[in-house]
Amino acid sequence: MKKTAAVLLSLMLILPGTVLAADAVSSATVSVTEVPDAKMYENTGTLVIYFSTDDTVKAAALIIADAVHADSFEIVPEQPYSEADLAYYTNGRCDREQADDSARPGIAVWPESLEQYDTILIGYPIWHGQAPKILYTLLEGIDMSGKTIIPFCTSISSGAGSSAVNLQKLADSTACWADAKRISNNSSADEIRSWALSLNLTGGKKEMQLQINGIPVPVSWEKNESVAALQELAAGGMTVQMSMYGGFEQVGPIGKEITSNDAQIRTEPGDIVLYSGDRIVIFYGNNSWAYTRLGHVELTQEEMTELLCHGNATITITSVTD
Numbered sequence: 001m002k003k004t005a006a007v008l009l010s011l012m013l014i015l016p017g018t019v020l021a022a023d024a025v026s027s028a029t030v031s032v033t034e035v036p037d038a039k040m041y042e043n044t045g046t047l048v049i050y051f052s053t054d055d056t057v058k059a060a061a062l063i064i065a066d067a068v069h070a071d072s073f074e075i076v077p078e079q080p081y082s083e084a085d086l087a088y089y090t091n092g093r094c095d096r097e098q099a100d101d102s103a104r105p106g107i108a109v110w111p112e113s114l115e116q117y118d119t120i121l122i123g124y125p126i127w128h129g130q131a132p133k134i135l136y137t138l139l140e141g142i143d144m145s146g147k148t149i150i151p152f153c154t155s156i157s158s159g160a161g162s163s164a165v166n167l168q169k170l171a172d173s174t175a176c177w178a179d180a181k182r183i184s185n186n187s188s189a190d191e192i193r194s195w196a197l198s199l200n201l202t203g204g205k206k207e208m209q210l211q212i213n214g215i216p217v218p219v220s221w222e223k224n225e226s227v228a229a230l231q232e233l234a235a236g237g238m239t240v241q242m243s244m245y246g247g248f249e250q251v252g253p254i255g256k257e258i259t260s261n262d263a264q265i266r267t268e269p270g271d272i273v274l275y276s277g278d279r280i281v282i283f284y285g286n287n288s289w290a291y292t293r294l295g296h297v298e299l300t301q302e303e304m305t306e307l308l309c310h311g312n313a314t315i316t317i318t319s320v321t322d
């Protein structure tokens, strides 16, 4: 008696146990019409970690991740839940686990590290008024000390009840828990997005935009002191005249020496680095040298080459507030 999926997703590219982030919109639906795909989104302090057996929580999680520019991580059980397991009020596996205080279903792949995240949204379905026991496994097995935790759950009709409070009891006491948000199976993507945005997780956060010859390009910026210094420098907008060099890069002066932390690296097409403390380099090929990483343009080698191989480029960097 497994319920019909509230949301139908095309998320085949998501590998269990990979941290991913939401990007472009795709996918189909019943109640939710726009479910973003997921992709790596490296420069974020927020993670959406979720468990979902029938894609309702998954859809909500990816909408939230997309709205707040968060990474996402799906908790995949060691032993998948079959339809029979999920059929509730049949004394099936879920019913038995939920009734058993000591049940701790195994997790197939754990997140490697939560170090880079200050804020963690934890998403789960309501099973018999509570979080599934695999969430207990998670909270007992992972260090959430000092994190801000925002629980959210989906359900047909029940509220969040004591589900999040019971999870909180298992977590490190230095974690700061927000009240749980319950999302109905019938919620629209807009409702979910509005709630996510109301959390203000990206509010006021400064980001930088890069244009190459007037064309805005998507960049994942590093989180380091050099990027922070560049951001200050670019506060009022910054234009850099670049020069083609070596058939693999364009390099240009940023007008001032900023803090650097050079290390010998091999660059890939799309990499943006600081060279010698006062020059910015953007690659459309590879090079091995001592640089400080600044970021990466999320375009293919072909796209980077097309942008950068036709003579000296002009780039502009603008610091913007969301």
Ligand SMILES: Cc1cc2nc3c(=O)[nH]c(=O)nc-3n(C[C@H](O)[C@H](O)[C@H](O)COP(=O)(O)O)c2cc1C
Pocket (backbone or CB within 6 Å): 003, 006, 051, 052, 053, 054, 055, 056, 057, 058, 086, 087, 088, 094, 095, 124, 125, 126, 127, 128, 129, 130, 154, 155, 156, 157, 158, 185
């Ligand atoms: C074992 C089990 C127990 C459930 N218990 C409840 C419940 O107590 N209250 C409720 O409103 N929905 C209940 N549901 C429905 C789910 O909470 C709801 O469909 C949820 O959105 C499913 O999320 P998912 O599709 O990501 O797995 C239960 C579902 C299962 C499988």
